[in-house]
Amino acid sequence: MSRATPLRTDVAIIGGGIVGASAALALRRLGHGVVLLERDLCGSRSSGVNYGGVRRQGRLPVQLPLAQRAHQIWARLPELLGIDGEYRRTGHFKIARSAVDMAALEAYAELSRDFDLGLQLLSAAQVRERCDWLGGVAVGGSLCPDDGQANPRLVSPAFARAAARAGAQVLEHHPVHEVAHDGERFHLRAGPGLELQAPVLLNCAGAWAGALATRFGEPVPLTSGHPAMAVTEPLPAFLPWSLGVEGGGIYCRQVASGQLVLGGGHGQPLDDQRTRVTAPVLERLLQQAVALLPPVRHAQLIRTWSGTEGYLPDRQPVLGPSVTTPGLFHGFGFAGAGFQIGPAVGEVLAELVHHGHSRTPIDAFAITRFRSPVPAPQPTTSGVPR
Known part of the structure; x- marks a missing residue:
């Protein structure tokens, strides 16, 4: 259904996996308006088809602060989501x-x-x-x-439902067809006629996030694993x-x-x-x-x-702000190990939007570690929804 005027929100999120959905929930708890766009069903891709391991063991030290933060979030799953997601600290x-x-x-x-x-x-x-x-x-x-396991087919969609209960607009079956930035706002066309504007955009599109990063002058060597x-x-x-x-x-x-x-x-x-x-x-x-x-x-x-998962050469994610486009933040490339840290990544993205920084160290995950950014597209009104 087309709209006479674009829908406006504080933060648009592309990708309804555990990262995007947990970011939506955390942003709503901080008072931000959120629209979450998912092309299929929330949690139906890598967040829902993974093994279900909830482990910290084996992660490199640069990921352990995120993993420890996530460990505390997992302990509060019933409080946050209303279900336990079959989460057990089995070891x-x-x-x-x-x-x-x-x-x-x-x-x-x-x-x-x-x-x-x-x-x-x-x-x-x-x-x-x-x-x-x-x-x-x-x-x-x-x-x-104290590491454990959970059912990803329950947990990942539950984050999206919790975000919706908290007031986020969660729009499934809304693939994004077009994204542009006019210097102040992102303009998106998605689904069957949705036009959306937001000053902040989170790129949580999983194995397909590289195309969006490239669109804004930040190409990364993201590949797919199955x-x-x-x-x-x-x-x-x-x-x-x-x-x-x-x-x-x-x-x-x-x-x-x-x-x-x-x-x-x-x-x-x-x-x-x-x-x-x-x-x-x-x-x-x-x-x-x-x-x-x-x-x-x-x-x-x-x-x-x-399923399909996103991998970067160093097996570490991209997490943090864009260096080419104000208001753009990335959270992708978890190399098949994003289920446990996903809720913490969502909170980190919400902190970056709300405070401009996070209490969890993320410098090792900067998008700039791969190559020098190329110039981003210049602000334009051509092809931008009005």
């Missing part, structure tokens, strides 16, 4: 399969010591004693007892922790219903919007799962899926 255990892996876990424990993650290093004997469900591949490991995921039939409870493997590979967790959620390898993109898990990838995933967890040897898979 996250990272497995070492060699002496080299174990040395890396020991080095990480020392590197992260100042952040008080409570890491517990387990020897091979301790692993055998505590993990009779684990195959013989482990020579030790590292346990972060995680391969699967879930089994319900099994007797045996796995107390969310599991990862040092050096990469399979990851898994068991939910309250007994189903095992598995991830590892890469899906195959069908087009810009759709991905799938191929049979060879699934076969390798199952082989790793059986070697790691003998109790799943005869389990049946009931569903597989993939």
Whole structure:
């Protein structure tokens, strides 16, 4: 439906994943008018199809302040969202399969010591004693007892619903067709005829955020990744922790219903919007799962899926203000690890809008670390909705 006059708001947000939705909620709590634009359903992309790990362990020190801030937000999930999202602090255990892996876990424990993650290093004997469900591949490991897991299909959309209850206008099925800046305001065309104006724009478009950054003279080497995921039939409870493997590979967790959620390898993109898990990838995933967890040897898979995530070369996100365009802020490129820190990223973006700075250090995530910005488009009225 077309409008006689453009809709105006304080902040426009492109992208209804956990970052954009949590930013919308935080901005409303600070009193800002917000319109959130999502081309599909909120939380339906990487925020809703990820593994569901809520972990701090394994993150580089530059991300740990964000992760620690998020850790506190996750503890208040029912208060913020009205649901617990199946969030449980079950612990996250990272497995070492060699002496080299174990040395890396020991080095990480020392590197992260100042952040008080409570890491517990387990020897091979301790692993055998505590993990009779684990195959013989482990020579030790590292346990972060207060890390955990949640259901992304519940949590990510719930942030958008909470933002809407707080007064944000959450517009699903509103892809953005055009964005321009006249020197004072952003002008957007979206969905079936919406015209929107706002002095502030948040770029939270996930794997598709690079095009918007480029539009405003800040190209980044953003690429797409496609995680391969699967879930089994319900099994007797045996796995107390969310599991990862040092050096990469399979990851898994068991939910309250007994189903095992598995991830590892890469899906195959069908087009810009759709991905799938191929049979060879699934076969390798199952082989790793059986070697790691003998109790799943005869389990049946009931569903597989993939998605699209944004990756930058250093596996760190872009988070912070544009250096070419006043009022533009970026929050994207979380390399498949944005679910846990997403709520903190949303609060940081809200602080940047409201205060002009954040209490959480984010200098390491500046968009300028990739290349010198090219000149942004000059303010123009041509093609700008009125």
